[in-house]
Amino acid sequence: MKINSGNLRTLGTGFQTRFQGGLGQAEAQADLVATVVPSSTGSEEYGWLGKVPNVREWLGDRVVNNATKSDYKIKNRDFELTMAVDRNDIEDDNLGIYGPLFEEMGRSSGAFPSQLVFGLLKNGFNTACYDGQYFFDTDHPVLGADGVTVNSVSNVTAGAAAPWFLMDLSRAIRPIILQKRKDFQFVPMDNPDDPNVFHKKQFLYGVDARMNVGFGFWQFAFASKTALDTAGYAAAFTALEGLKGDMDRPLGIRPTHLVVPPVYREAAQRILNNENDAAGASNPWKGSAKLEVVPWLA
Numbered sequence: 615m616k617i618n619s620g621n622l623r624t625l626g627t628g629f630q631t632r633f634q635g636g637l638g639q640a641e642a643q644a645d646l647v648a649t650v651v652p653s654s655t656g657s658e659e660y661g662w663l664g665k666v667p668n669v670r671e672w673l674g675d676r677v678v679n680n681a682t683k684s685d686y687k688i689k690n691r692d693f694e695l696t697m698a699v700d701r702n703d704i705e706d707d708n709l710g711i712y713g714p715l716f717e718e719m720g721r722s723s724g725a726f727p728s729q730l731v732f733g734l735l736k737n738g739f740n741t742a743c744y745d746g747q748y749f750f751d752t753d754h755p756v757l758g759a760d761g762v763t764v765n766s767v768s769n770v771t772a773g774a775a776a777p778w779f780l781m782d783l784s785r786a787i788r789p790i791i792l793q794k795r796k797d798f799q800f801v802p803m804d805n806p807d808d809p810n811v812f813h814k815k816q817f818l819y820g821v822d823a824r825m826n827v828g829f830g831f832w833q834f835a836f837a838s839k840t841a842l843d844t845a846g847y848a849a850a851f852t853a854l855e856g857l858k859g860d861m862d863r864p865l866g867i868r869p870t871h872l873v874v875p876p877v878y879r880e881a882a883q884r885i886l887n888n889e890n891d892a893a894g895a896s897n898p899w900k901g902s903a904k905l906e907v908v909p910w911l912a
Contacts, residue, residue, distance in 0.1 A: 615707050617806055622817070625704065626802040629697075629716045629819055633800050636720025643908055644728040647735065647783060647873065648792040649830060657689040658793055663744040663830065686744035688828035690795040693726065695719060696820035701811060716819070723798040723821050731790050732910035734827045735779065735873075738837065739770070743829035749789075750837040757860035769832050769857065771850065773839035777911075778882075779873040780850045780903065781835045789835035795824035833857045833865055842874065842881040844891060847899060872903045875911035882907070 615621055651658065663686050697719055699712060734741065738749035747754050750770040758764045781789055803810065803818040810816050836854040840846045854869050874882050882905050891897045 615704050617701065617704060619806070622704075622804045622806070625709075626804050626819065629699075629712065630800045630802075632713045632716040633720040633723075633821070636717035636722075637724040637798070639717075639721050640724025640728070642724070642728070643906065643910070644731040644790075644792055646871070646906060647781060647788055648727075648731045648790040648827070649786070649788045650792045650794060653690055653793050653795040653825075656795075657687050660686045660688065660744060660791070660828070686828070688791065688793045688826050690793065690824045691826045692822065692824055694820055694822040695723060696818055698810075698814075698816040698818055701815040701817065704817070719821065723823070726798070726823075727792055727794075727825065728908075729910050730825070730827045731792055732908055734790060734829070736777070736911060738829070738835075739777070739839075741829075743832050745832070747832075749829045749832050750835075751832075754832060756858070759862035761861070767857070769836045769854070771836075771838040771840055771846070771853075773841075775839050775841045776875055776877055777837050777839050778842050778875070778878050779835060779837050780847070780854050780869050781871050781873060782854065782867045782869055783834075783871050784868060785831075785834055787830045787834070789830050789832070791828045791830050793826050793828065796822075797825075798823040833859065833867065836869075842878045842885070844885055844897075844899065847872070847885050851899075851902065869903055871906050873906045873908060873911070876907055876909060877912070879907050 615625075697715060703709060703712070740748055743749040745755055752768040752770060752772075753765045754767040754769065755763050755765045756767045798821045801820050801822065803820070805811070808817075810818055836850045838846055838850050851869050855867055857865060857867055859865050872882055872886060885897075885899050886903060886905050887900065888897050889900060
């Protein structure tokens with residue numbers, strides 16, 4: 615192939631097409647557990663996370679729900695992936711391997727938000743959320759019915775096993791926030807006069823994005839580090855269902871999804887799908903939640 619602007623433009627279009635094809639292959643598991651929030655600046659503040667709104671009887675004046683209780687902020691980060699195509703490979707028409715590589719480049723870019731989201735979820739045991747506590751913790755502060763703060767509300771069961779998660783994903787705000795400033799864009803650097811071509815005989819094709827992740831309401835997720843069995847699942851289900859907001863207000867939490875790493879696939883399927891338990895009795899937890907097996911939690 616002759617190296618000229620027309621041929622390079624055609625080649626770049628082909629690479630971008632393969633990239634877009636791979637982009638569509640990635641399973642968007644991030645959207646299941648994360649609220650996607652568009653961003654227009656370098657960072658976004660989420661002061662409203664300090665309070666879950668709840669309707670009250672109107673007695674006297676209205677009570678204004680202040681949305682500036684916390685100063686939780688998510689700062690956008692830059693991410694990139696760049697592929698080099700050797701000039702000799704273009705001149706020799708040795709391009710067969712590049713199509714699949716650009717397709718994988720697209721698949722990697724499409725899967726990256728899920729990696730971010732579930733990476734943060736795994737680190738929820740040692741990463742603070744809006745109230746200053748770890749997202750999964752035993753002493754979240756909540757106002758009691760008497761207006762006094764109670765520092766003993768838990769959304770976690772301690773243990774030494776691989777963690778699994780029970781969540782209410784029916785809400786407008788989900789346990790994780792996926793903040794997007796700019797989604798992945800394909801950018802060619804394929805001018806024959808580019809410095810990278812002169813110095814290294816390489817045409818460059820890259821993608822870049824700006825985004826980040828943070829935590830939403832901790833009340834909508836429960837984590838356990840005990841082995842996944844019927845007793846542990848029942849305890850987590852009851853605990854999540856019973857979490858309340860400030861002033862002892864019920865949140866109407868309905869556990870909808872059991873989110874697990876692949877190691878728990880079989881155990882989770884037994885709990886959620888089997889008609890009977892190990893003793894032959896009717897399984898009361900059959901169909902109680904949807905199963906989501908997440909490779910990024912492995």
